[in-house]
Amino acid sequence: MRKSLGCITALVFIVAFTPALHAQAPTDHPEIRKAIEALKQTKQDLEHVSHDYAGHRVLAVRHVDDALRELDECLKAEEK
Numbered sequence: 001m002r003k004s005l006g007c008i009t010a011l012v013f014i015v016a017f018t019p020a021l022h023a024q025a026p027t028d029h030p031e032i033r034k035a036i037e038a039l040k041q042t043k044q045d046l047e048h049v050s051h052d053y054a055g056h057r058v059l060a061v062r063h064v065d066d067a068l069r070e071l072d073e074c075l076k077a078e079e080k
Contacts, residue, residue, distance in 0.1 A: 029075060036071050039064050 043064045049057055 027078075029078065032071050032074055036068060039068050039071070043068075 043061055046057055046061050046064065052058060
């Protein structure tokens, strides 16, 4: 389970910081919206894990929240 949490955390960082997600996209931004939905599901999964992994689960949820905020900012920036 600990290895899974590490993989999830790595996935969050990959999704949040992939340059392709920040490139110009069509108006509906399907890649960003897909990443947002994946991160929301990841957050739900992490929130329902029974073990806290010495605080790392909570930290991973915070990173997911940070990534969601950044992706939201991407969408807002495109609107300007």
